[in-house]
Amino acid sequence: MDFKTILQEVYNDLSQTEDKGQLASYIPELANINPDKFGIHFFSIDGIHYGMGDHQEKFSCQSIIKVLSLCLAFKTVGVRIWERVGVEPSGTPFNSLVQLEYEKGIPRNPFINAGAIVICDILISHLDKPKEEFLDFIRHIADNSEINCDSKIAISEKAHGYRNAALINMMKSFDNIENPIEEVLDFYYDICSIEMSCEELAKTFLLFANNGCIPSSNERIITTSQSKRINAIMQCCGFYDEAGEFSFKVGLPGKSGVGGGIVAIHPGKYSVAVWSPRLNKKGNSYKGILALEMLTTKSELSIF
Amino acid sequence: MDFKTILQEVYNDLSQTEDKGQLASYIPELANINPDKFGIHFFSIDGIHYGMGDHQEKFSCQSIIKVLSLCLAFKTVGVRIWERVGVEPSGTPFNSLVQLEYEKGIPRNPFINAGAIVICDILISHLDKPKEEFLDFIRHIADNSEINCDSKIAISEKAHGYRNAALINMMKSFDNIENPIEEVLDFYYDICSIEMSCEELAKTFLLFANNGCIPSSNERIITTSQSKRINAIMQCCGFYDEAGEFSFKVGLPGKSGVGGGIVAIHPGKYSVAVWSPRLNKKGNSYKGILALEMLTTKSELSIF
Amino acid sequence: MDFKTILQEVYNDLSQTEDKGQLASYIPELANINPDKFGIHFFSIDGIHYGMGDHQEKFSCQSIIKVLSLCLAFKTVGVRIWERVGVEPSGTPFNSLVQLEYEKGIPRNPFINAGAIVICDILISHLDKPKEEFLDFIRHIADNSEINCDSKIAISEKAHGYRNAALINMMKSFDNIENPIEEVLDFYYDICSIEMSCEELAKTFLLFANNGCIPSSNERIITTSQSKRINAIMQCCGFYDEAGEFSFKVGLPGKSGVGGGIVAIHPGKYSVAVWSPRLNKKGNSYKGILALEMLTTKSELSIF
Amino acid sequence: MDFKTILQEVYNDLSQTEDKGQLASYIPELANINPDKFGIHFFSIDGIHYGMGDHQEKFSCQSIIKVLSLCLAFKTVGVRIWERVGVEPSGTPFNSLVQLEYEKGIPRNPFINAGAIVICDILISHLDKPKEEFLDFIRHIADNSEINCDSKIAISEKAHGYRNAALINMMKSFDNIENPIEEVLDFYYDICSIEMSCEELAKTFLLFANNGCIPSSNERIITTSQSKRINAIMQCCGFYDEAGEFSFKVGLPGKSGVGGGIVAIHPGKYSVAVWSPRLNKKGNSYKGILALEMLTTKSELSIF
Secondary structure (H helix, E strand, O other): OOHHHHHHHHHHHHHOOOOOOEOOOOOHHHHHOOOOOOEEEEEEOOOOEEEEEOOOOOEEOHHHHHHHHHHHHHHHHHHHHHHOOOOOOOOOHHHHHHHHHHOOOOOOOOOOHHHHHHHHHHHHHHOOOHHHHHHHHHHHHHOOOOOEOOHHHHHHHHHOOHHHHHHHHHHHHOOOOOOOHHHHHHHHHHHHOOEEOHHHHHHHHHHHHOOOEOOOOOOEOOOHHHHHHHHHHHHHHOOHHHHHHHHHHOOOOEEEOOOOEEEEEEOOOEEEEEEOOOEOOOOOEHHHHHHHHHHHHHHOOOOO | OOHHHHHHHHHHHHHOOOOOOEOOOOOHHHHHOOOOOOEEEEEEOOOOEEEEEOOOOOEEOHHHHHHHHHHHHHHHHHHHHHHOOOOOOOOOHHHHHHHHHHOOOOOOOOOOHHHHHHHHHHHHHHOOOHHHHHHHHHHHHHOOOOOEOOHHHHHHHHHOOHHHHHHHHHHHHOOOOOOOHHHHHHHHHHHHOOEEOHHHHHHHHHHHHOOOEOOOOOOEOOOHHHHHHHHHHHHHHOOHHHHHHHHHHOOOOEEEOOOOEEEEEEOOOEEEEEEOOOEOOOOOEHHHHHHHHHHHHHHOOOOO | OOHHHHHHHHHHHHHOOOOOOEOOOOOHHHHHOOOOOOEEEEEEOOOOEEEEEOOOOOEEOHHHHHHHHHHHHHHHHHHHHHHOOOOOOOOOHHHHHHHHHHOOOOOOOOOOHHHHHHHHHHHHHHOOOHHHHHHHHHHHHHOOOOOEEOHHHHHHHHHOOHHHHHHHHHHHHOOOOOOOHHHHHHHHHHHHOEEEOHHHHHHHHHHHHOOOEOOOOOOEOOOHHHHHHHHHHHHHHOOHHHHHHHHHHOOOOEEEOOOOEEEEEEOOOEEEEEEOOOEOOOOOEHHHHHHHHHHHHHHOOOOO | OOHHHHHHHHHHHHHOOOOOOEOOOOOHHHHHOOOOOOEEEEEEOOOOEEEEEOOOOOEEOHHHHHHHHHHHHHHHHHHHHHHOOOOOOOOOHHHHHHHHHHOOOOOOOOOOHHHHHHHHHHHHHHOOOHHHHHHHHHHHHHOOOOOEOOHHHHHHHHHOOHHHHHHHHHHHHOOOOOOOHHHHHHHHHHHHOOEEOHHHHHHHHHHHHOOOEOOOOOOEOOOHHHHHHHHHHHHHHOOHHHHHHHHHHOOOOEEEOOOOEEEEEEOOOEEEEEEOOOEOOOOOEHHHHHHHHHHHHHHOOOOO
């Protein structure tokens, strides 16, 4: 059975499945999305790709973008970023602040909020115009000039971001934030609000399935080693407190966002993006997880 | 460069490298091991295998055995084991007890001590003669009748096992232990004391590189899905608080033990076991981690 | 208004008040008590005393006894006991095990279970026949040979004492327990099962209202300083996670037990014991707390 | 021996005692204080008072002021303040953030920073000009118009107040802060910077030794019950993680500040203030604690 047939089956099955998830409610602007949106797009490193449903409609990438900010920071600073953020899974969300305290302001990994904020701080220290340069970085990889932030989402999220403000102040008290708190948070909320479609995400993330090169142009963005390491971090830390569960059920490195998107990578083979806004209790897209689980089950292919 | 050459290079390099690790001190019997022991053995699913150094000398498997006890429990009970133990990484060791309390006596995964103890409890409930049947299970997979426990190690470890006694009592208070505490702990220490050589371990673990079948006989031990899932758990949880680091640097599912052994799997390709008794600060073999990092760097092959 | 009138009013009011508490359920034998029992007994250091209701019926002292075991240990060992147990309040029960880990096996105070267990360990190390000598110590202070353990209660409690077993094993792992675990736990459960009536308790505790001397005989049991210090610990740590609340509402040093008893002290003036088996959510006698709050409100006398 | 003689002895002894404390370093402006300052002032409710050393020199009250802000909030809002802050001791400082999270943004008591910030938020909601009205409140009690903030200290402390910013953001995320974060923090740092001498502090705090009335004028500021309850909170929560130790050694309700001041109360008898800037490891004045311990030991008077 080829991937196109599998994808079609997954899409058809899930279109008729009851969605037991809930829209993210803590960002009011995100709660306005039509919760029935559902799209999926598959992109092989050979350039073959196809999608179903709302796969060409842009949505808020949110935490998915943290893979790309890590990518740019890793490319820019090299291994020194690991002096300021770890690569270990984070355990229960309940422990996030106490861990930050116990481990002297060093977040456990770049995908929990505290870690992604440190990555933003690093980028601000090294880029002249952080927001523009980061957008240009993504547009270049995606070969697509139509990728932008949604300032309404950014403002809405910031207005309720007291917990992130707590995290960054805690890290600042341990001297792990170099730039002004407001500037770092603004940049963080800006990049989280970037909008992309499943097709655009799948195309952009293909570099992680191809050892750090853009397959279509063969341009190297990061080293093979850097690409493998980003995949390893996605594997262990990409799904909040459900990283093990995702690894267990889907068996691919991936990253989710509260906008309802998930991107997963099969190194050497393909990338796939799925979007369905209702979230399970752990904050990951309910149908998105199901779709990827069906995909790797039907294809009998996972990294394990 | 073929694997044999790579392995030879890794062995030669590390034989001359200063060992910055420390012998495990908390189990007196383990502290008697010659700390300079160093062996490595590679086994491909095609049956090709070779080793260097002390690769045929038996050592105490300790936590490595937890993969095999999970394997037998998963085979015996099926998915119901996940009602009693999770599949998520555990975060800092500091949080282990508070997590157990917060999550009502359900350990985060089968490889932290609490989780491995629950797996022992499950096996006792389902086996007539747990110790004998578990040894027979391993002997069968390894095609080797000379695999045994070292009762001195088991007794030595139990005599200092107050922390494990604290964990099992805590879980019992949440009704997550069915059998008498002493019986479960005896079985736990017995199986942790099983001795195998690098060659024996690599051969035994080959089934996880081969979708659950023993390659030489094609006998199925567990389903493909079960095998993939055990690999996924090794990937996220196999190295205590260094799981992310190992995933990041080595990029293979694996499991370490305080006896200084590590086994890693490349699904579809090979298994490899390494032994060097001195441990790094996180409790994993110092040279063992280095060896596997060099192996995947030189071979440019990892699951990512 | 004299104390006898006040006490009569308190008793009458509360006899007609709805009891919103619940019987302790975790010790099956304690759950067999008639939950409507209610007694109160007041004892001034001048020897004047009176009681109402079930004030002469014995009940299980449980944690109240921890004041007397602390008293004997302090008398026996002196200030060196503070090397093995602290004098600080314990915060939330949720944190008890993590605090024990963070503070290297030193319990925060002698009234949380972990601390009372350490006190038992100290007594075992210094007494030839701990159970007999401890009973004799209480009988002497109480001038009453009819004070005994209830072995049914002790056995019932021990059979469900997995959490205490977790605590003592954790402390043993930090070398803060000298004697065999089983022996310490047996002694702990034995003394917790001691039975006394309100009248007996009020009489016994009078020494803490009288600077360490038994008022009737003027015999000194502990020094003035030791007596004051035990009172200070009762003030800060006597009511589990409700110590501040009790201090806030009642304003006297005191100690409660899950058997439904509470003893409070007004230094230089009196002691008072109350018994009502139904407990509030924090594990203290619902009517007992109310009774003492009414007593200090009506008398307008508290240490503050 | 009368109190004046005792006080003289304490002063003489401690003037010659080596000071093992350290100046607070985290607020740069506080580090400029002459660390050898040492003063003590005693005030009985009969109006008799005397002091030694630097007892008339103003210093930064810091956390001592939290008793007076609690007093004004309690007077203004009544028992409803307990919906937003607890009265329980806080356990280890390490647990402060995790407790705030576990207990849904409700600080354990009004004297830990989080609780004092909530009290500031309450005052801002109820006062027209919070800073002026609060200063007037203190000036009135102290019968002294020369009590002011030190804006240099306030600014210096705020510039390093990332941890307090983390706390207030965390509480805001739980809806336990009503006013803008900046406004609350400004008010908090302003009142912490209020400067008073030992003599002024002892005189001001006399109302808590006199059931809520100013002894000289007999003016009632708070009710007897409110006064007793504030004393009870000082007793259990007045000395950070050393509350039990202070209660144990000194046996009086009191409150310390990182400026090196301590005020203690003997209800019905006196108040006493001491100042010595070097702090012990728990953040309380090293000589201040010693002075009060000697005072209650020599006078053989404590509330216990």
